[in-house]
Amino acid sequence: MPDAAAENPAGPRSGEISGTRVGLVVNPHAAAGSGNRIGARLVRELGAAGFDIVHLSGPTAGAALANARRSISEDRLDLLVVAGGDGMTHLGVNACAGTDIPLAVVAVGTGNDIAGALGLPVRDVEASVAMIAAGRTRSVDAGRVDGDHHRPWFGGTLYAGFDAVVNARANAWSWPRGQSRYNLAVVRELPVFSAIPYAVTIDGTRTETEAMLVIVANASSYGGGMHVAPHALMDDGLFDVMILHKISRPEFLRVFPKVFSGTHVDHPAVQITRGRRVLLEADGITAFADGEPFRRVPLRAEVVPGAVRVVVPAS
Template identity: 55%
Template sequence: MSPNPLPVRKRVGLVVNPTSGKNRGMALGIEVAQRLRAAGHEVLDLSDESFAAARDRALGAIAQGVDVLAVVGGDGMVHLGVDLAAETKTTLAIIAAGTGNDVARGLGLPVHDPVRAADLVTTGTPRTIDAICHVDAHGGRHWFAGVLGAGFDSVVNERANTWPWPKGNMRYNLAILRELPLFKAIPYVVTVDGVRHETRAMLVAVGNGPSYGGGMQVLPAARFDDGLLDVLLLHEISTLEFLKVFPKVFKGAHVTHPAVEIIQGRSVTLEAEGIMAYADGERFAPLPITLDVVPGAVTVLAPAAT
């Protein structure tokens, strides 16, 4: 029998969110770096005190040809990783250690298990997935991997982000309570592959993956590698009916409601007044916005198929 081949030594750029994992991110980053070095990889720590500085360092490392960009944190770090690695030769390793981890869960990656996730750099199988691209007015390309929200959810995010306290999901829950009595259906124009839809809606979401917000299955049929965007429209309903429908999103059971419409396409334009879209839980861009799916734009490391 031939001996097992030695693992390939890789240059790994590591970016850590120090506040992830209930502020254990820095310790997790050290653990991941040690694991990678023990496996024989070269590790470049690209983390920095500010998000912008870490991004700049990661961009430089990708330009110089790192094999793998490993991000440690939640969906916000995945968002950063996808934005940096899309349409490059750098493979993305997701070390999921955040609160929601929707992208990692959707891809079947280890969650809150940094050792198993780090080992995928050595043993994982490259998997190409789609990513969604928005080109801004200056020609800049911005990417995300999961779900973009541009309705009640984004209004709540805007409210929550103005509050320094409390932290985490409680701040979001309180923002829901604050916004819900005031919220009215929003007039939208939604154009999917050239077909124009005018409506008043409570919620509009565009997804490459099925979930956001820590497990809300807003687009349960969405797939990361089908070359399509899934677009959800929750048309105008009463506040009371909205309260009945909204909890069903955690199991994807909302899709049978008569006010819910799901459309698939490759290019989507959303138009509405005063709405800031959030993608992968991060502030993304104000409407109007055009989103295009790019098949196979990102390569991620995934567990080997069994």
């Protein structure tokens, strides 16, 4: 990987949207299935604010990402707007990272952790449109993973282990909605889960351990409000890597509720190390990123400072 600091030596910066051509990608399943209605509202209200809309949604997330990348490469956009949760933010990051095109997130999904970390309006379309119209942008970090991969970037968290297994289980269910679905998946998976042997190398320092999970955090929370790395910042040029070393199932159930307040970090089995480059090694594990199935481990990730310009509230 190239040196991340050299790619953006000026570090985080702020700016403004420079034009009115807006690409729009909407998750139709967001907001309890009302994503299309929200998309129609965004078209009306952004149009009334003077923006020209380019429709980029597709039948799949992959098709929408291809549409967005093509429009950006053909210089058709001044701004990309995505409406949904962390999965849609992940799509937007992969379209905009490394370009000058700002990303605006209308956070109306089940999990809106990246939006929360950035101080964006959550489940408030009117406030989101006002934020976009104001046009203030800020550059934030993103994680980039080595290899030939269709989605090499992540904005919030990359994780592998028990949490990824639970995420896969929760994604397969249509009910219940929200955090309850994740909690139910925890109860379903924990009795059959065993700690995983990992090797985690952070900035050249290698740790071999059996662990319940490993999280590479650019943002402080995931899973709809679980503050796994409560001190992580999206503009400091570093990951917060959280390792939950092997503990018993009863102890895990005792510690798990503390993640919502971030007080789990006081447990002796929790290790958080900050660094720019992470090599994660394990056998037979699929990592998730921003709530989406990502790729098999082993993988190597690096934080890229100022990789994405995001639209943020003016105040």
